Amino acid sequence: MQDIVSKSDLRAELLRRRAAMPPDARAAAGRSIRDALLSVPEVEMAGTVAAYVSVGTEPDTHGLLFALWKRGAYVILPRLLPDGDLDWASYEGPDSLVPGPRGCLEPSEPPRGPGAVASADVVLVPALAADRTGMRLGRGGGSFDRALARVGPAILTVALLYDSELLQNVPAEPHDRRVRAAVTPSEGLIRFA
Known part of the structure; x- marks a missing residue:
């Protein structure tokens, strides 16, 4: 797949691969990711974690969000703004999520502003791919690139x-x-170094 050079071609190929994964394999992967993250020292000690609600074939974050919340971390999740930027609001359990734009679930709590992500101790972001230098390929909207620009x-x-x-x-x-x-x-x- 490394001969694919354009972002759009790479995105299409990665989305095809995700769609071809059996649901049970995606679920098992989500559990493994959850367990790995919950044992990371920075995550264990985090007072505030900025995360996201997975959608479609993304690695599942629902169990991770619930576990972080139950453990006592303050979890903030994005709310998509009309200009494509992200606002943030607190996660208060699975019942606090409501339908948002583009089929995503968002927190129903009051918005805290786009700058709220800067107060997070750990930031978890969706990606279709990354390389070992940390370059991340998202879906192409730039929303999380804007959020990452606000993080220290x-x-x-x-x-x-x-x-x-x-x-x-x-x-x-x-x-x-x-x-x-x-x-x-x-x-x-x-x-990544």
Whole structure:
């Protein structure tokens, strides 16, 4: 797949692969990712975790969000704004989620502003792929790149991936933001230099 150079071609191929995964394999991967993240020291100690509600064939985050919340972490989740930026609001359990734009679930709590992500101790972001330099390939809207631009350099930012989505290289543009780590079902947390 490394001969695919355009972001759009790479996205299409990765989405095809995700769609071809059996639901039980996706569920098992989500549990492995959850368990790996819950044992990461920064996550264990985090007062505030910025995360997201998985949708479609993304690695499942529902169990992870619930576990973080039950453990006492303050979990904030994005709310998509009309301009594509992300606002943030608190997660108060699975019943606090409501339908939002583009088929995503969002927290029903009051918005805290786009800058709320800057107060997080750990930031978990969706990705279709990442490479070992931390370059992340998202869905193309730029929402999480804007959010990552607000996060300080010492904060652990993690892309959640299936095993086959950690690539040799990911095409990038100047506005793209790197993550500091990725988590996969088989390798757990992988930190990037």
